[in-house]
Amino acid sequence: MIAKTEADFKALKEIGRIVASIRDELVQKTVPGVTTKELDDIAGEMFEKEGAVSAPKSEYDFPGFTCISVNDEVAHGIPGQRVIQEGDLVNVDVSGSKNGYFADTGISFVVGEGDEVLTKICDVAKKAFEAGLQKAKPGSKKSGIGRAVFQTAKQHDLTVITNLTGHGIGRTIHEAPDHIYNYRDTTDDELLKDGMVIAFEPFISTSEEEVFQKNDGWTYATEESFVAQLEHTIILTKNGPIIVTL
Secondary structure, X not given: OEOOXXXXXXXXXXXXXXXXXXXXXXXXXXXXXXXXXXXXXXXXXXXXXXXXXXXXXXXXXXXXXOEEEEOOEEEOOOOOOOEOOOOOEEEEEEEEEEOOXXXXXXXXXXXXXXXXXXXHHHHHHXXXXXXXXXXXXXOOEOHHHHHHHHXXXXXXXXXXXXXOOEEEOXXXXXXXXXXXXXXXXXXXXXXXXXXXXXXXXXXXXXXOXXXXXXXXXXXXXXXXXXXXXXXXXXXXXXXXXXXXXX
16 A cells, blocks of 8 residues: 555554554464463454454465464464474564454574574574665665565575565555565566555575465475564655564
8 A cells, every 4th residue: 555644654554553462472482382372362362452453364264363373384384383493583473453454573592592594694684674674665676665565684604585475455455565575586576656555574594485375275484494574564665664564
């Protein structure tokens, strides 16, 4: 969507605050011994308390309020009886809506003491996000965001996932622009617009560049790589990007 009015900005910031608070609470509660279903139940209670709705559940009938992915799982992991262990790589992805406005956010992190490689990809995902954010300006080419992400990954001897992308958001969970790639695609040189709302999410990988879908019909995973993601919902403005999910 293109945010134009004060009401648009206010509503996007409100749902952004809600999903960010759920994300942060789940990160804090992700400790050894907790199940992903127990974490998801916390999210469900928080959505209800805030008068908001889980986007994956309401829009796609996803079997959970949030997506929680562990280790080889990269995205859209289904909450269940899996028990979190020390050193696990976990991704919490929270998206929701309130009063017809949507926001989406996610973060990968290591539980407790973990492998240095896992910590590294989480750190590089943050660096890649920051690099891409500098290119997220009205009038700039959308492909510049992906180029910055890819260059950041390569600088740290890592790569990106090419078949998971960011997307437009606002009045629905996925809308135009359909894709915000994590690499430069010269066929994707659409100009960014003032007020455009996007969910920007670099996926940084240790080696593989594509994910596959598991037999559950939801979860995306890798064969032998680890992947870290960082995602925020952003309103692009002439005065700089507004991250509504900080």
